[in-house]
Amino acid sequence: MRAASRVTIKDVADRAGCGIATASRVLNQSGPTSADARERVTQAASDLGFTFSAIGRALQSNRSMTIGCLVPSLVNPVFAEAVQGIQEHLFGSGYQLLIASSNYDGATDEKAVENLISNRVDGLIVTMIAPEKSEALAGASDRGLPVSLMFHDPLEGFVTAHIDNFEAARSVAGRFADLGHRRCGFLALRFSTSDRSRNRYAGFHAECRARGLGDPTLIELTEAEARDAAKLAEVLADHGDLTAIFASNDFLAIAVQRAAQSLGRRIPEDLSVVGFDGIDVGELLDPPLATVETHPQAIGRNAADALLSMLRGEAPTQRAPLPFSFREGATLGRPRARSRDDDRVANRPSSVPPLETKLNQG
Amino acid sequence: MRAASRVTIKDVADRAGCGIATASRVLNQSGPTSADARERVTQAASDLGFTFSAIGRALQSNRSMTIGCLVPSLVNPVFAEAVQGIQEHLFGSGYQLLIASSNYDGATDEKAVENLISNRVDGLIVTMIAPEKSEALAGASDRGLPVSLMFHDPLEGFVTAHIDNFEAARSVAGRFADLGHRRCGFLALRFSTSDRSRNRYAGFHAECRARGLGDPTLIELTEAEARDAAKLAEVLADHGDLTAIFASNDFLAIAVQRAAQSLGRRIPEDLSVVGFDGIDVGELLDPPLATVETHPQAIGRNAADALLSMLRGEAPTQRAPLPFSFREGATLGRPRARSRDDDRVANRPSSVPPLETKLNQG
């Protein structure tokens, strides 16, 4: 089948009875041409159904008009939406999107970046396991390839589209404190490989301290624990003293919510749960998940926008973090009134009545 | 910044003190070379950090090693997962994924395909609004470009990775009939532009008839109605006689579920709801959504696999539809026994106190 190999500009020129250069000028409107030539060339091009070969162009211009994008997985709606945001922002810019995913694997990550680079992308938009350790990424950036990060906190030498994880997490701790929670937990998956997760913990931790709650309990989950409701319930049971849990993402929060319910703990009466990301599903749950709402599509757009500006030759400038907001949901409430043996647990000053704080805020 | 423009194979050859051809042969292990030459060339290549230019290769081999993929939107997890499936199947094959999305717009669709084609992709994997009407797609296929469809039902001249929408929908109608439902509705969004939706309706309709239920009510929603809970509730109220609704996808089903609940109709006692796709969220709802469970990632893998086989030169062969299964959930039940004033109930069931619903839920 593979019929008449693609029609090239030479075919067009031949049919129009002119030189290649003229055909190129007409088709690109890139130089002086006579009305006559324009007529013949356009006619010939449409007769033949000619389209430019992006490859020929890329070779000669040394620009592929292609942008490489790497995310951990498209199954996670956060990343899928971000890519969609990039996609939409790029539409009409002439740039195409080459995409790769790593499945949260650091080695695949590195290889994928190398792949993208050897495809001669004009720029990169990535979310990696460890951008700060990627030699491929550093090398690319050093050689002048524009790079835009997504979700990562600011990193020396790169521009990133992100939300302020530290601040966002602080605000959650603040709410916990306002409501009178004293013993809070931070739940993380892949803690060691996610700068976002670590920064969220840092912010959460800082604010807990600042509000006199003492250090929150850091609970690191294995993949297995996160996936298996029974195991997660065990973990939860081990931390029965906690009255509020901040999960480093919504999926974890949802898992916690379900595991807790399966243990017979009511939410939020017995346990408050707050997630992070603000995926749509959260709102459909019963009770709806309280979470830090972010806008992945905006992150994608932002990253794409930053990259395009670099591609235009402008100096890379880090932009302000994107806004986040708190989605109230219904999984966050006051801790149950303490029983008498409460102080047994409390090694923290219980001097500040939660109610007061609350009032101050209003 | 844009430092020392990329190192080419010529640079490697120069440094190794040999000709370009030899360098190429060494690096590709594509011909006879002396141990000596091998040594010098590999050394030079690694010294210089050489990588092949995919563009140069593409130009000369007339193969871009790139596959174009078009889906309506990555925000819909069904498509995002399918793309992830493609992605994973392609990893290691040497092919890269160029991706585009149309936002459910037929014109964008067509343009996107043209874009991909002018990027000289070696093959296409697409889900379009109207593949049967796309000139770009037909043209590409005619010229011998391998094309793999996803989700679409079999279409003359193309290979598709799909599930049997007709059969799947029939099975839903069968369940409705088994449970004693007599008046069923089919809820669709973008009915006119979705062959999947139409085929599902066809199957549903056929089985309803076969089981003596009479024709199901076809309810076509506008985007606005689907998005706005209040409007959807109105629509639902207008069809108060229905005891079971089959929604053409899970998001619609979820919306129906919520709208019905807001009207005070209990699910499944007052209304049975079944969705389609089997997105994960459905299981988290209360009650969990009954749905036709499909596996988008498998569809993506399948499409990619079919495409790769065509790229290997094998004749395109349509494969069997992928399996689907029924996820029981808890939104499907027997219709309520009819009361005498049944027909009156149709509009505004204010008879049911919301509290009751609430209690039943606990």
Next chain:
DNA sequence: AAGGGGATTGGAAACGTTTCCATAAGGGAC
């Protein structure tokens, strides 16, 4: 009428590969 200038035009180089083909070198057999 000749020269000059602007508007068009086409040849050819360059971009980075692969690969065909011819050449060179080395070794074994006569």
Next chain:
DNA sequence: GTCCCTTATGGAAACGTTTCCAATCCCCTT
């Protein structure tokens, strides 16, 4: 010692563009 064959090697073409530059053509000015 010659010849032939095998093994290595490098030059050059081709892939589809864009663009520099020189050439041509026309028309206008002097």
